[in-house]
Amino acid sequence: MDPEQERRRLAGRLAAIDFALPGSLGRRDNVCGKPGCRCKADPPHLHGPYYLWTRKVDGKTVTRMLSEDQVVRYQPWFDNAAALRDIVRKLQALSVSALEQAEGWRDSASPR
Numbered sequence: 001m002d003p004e005q006e007r008r009r010l011a012g013r014l015a016a017i018d019f020a021l022p023g024s025l026g027r028r029d030n031v032c033g034k035p036g037c038r039c040k041a042d043p044p045h046l047h048g049p050y051y052l053w054t055r056k057v058d059g060k061t062v063t064r065m066l067s068e069d070q071v072v073r074y075q076p077w078f079d080n081a082a083a084l085r086d087i088v089r090k091l092q093a094l095s096v097s098a099l100e101q102a103e104g105w106r107d108s109a110s111p112r
């Protein structure tokens with residue numbers, strides 16, 4: 001594909017992006033400290049699922065628990081963040097190859 005055409009396509013996706021949350025969403029099932037609890041049975045019946053949203057704020061990891069309703073509501077925002085990272089990755093790769101082509105570095109570049 002023509003690099004300029006590809007760049008416009010990526011810019012179009014970028015312009016259409018909705019809210020995008022930082023960090024990641026994880027799912028966890030827990031064991032508690034209560035003796036004789038069902039989570040220590042055989043087979044164990046763990047507590048949860050718990051949904052944990054983890055992100056960095058000023059270099060520190062911040063974790064928040066989300067309810068199942070909240071996960072349903074905000075999952076698209078996590079998906080948008082992933083789409084955003086994908087667009088940035090593609091735009092950067094495209095830019096590198098545009099520079100290499102413009103500067104005639106194509107021949108010396110490592111094979112893709």
Ligand SMILES: [Zn+2]
Nearest residue numbers: 032037038039
């Ligand atoms: Zn338990």
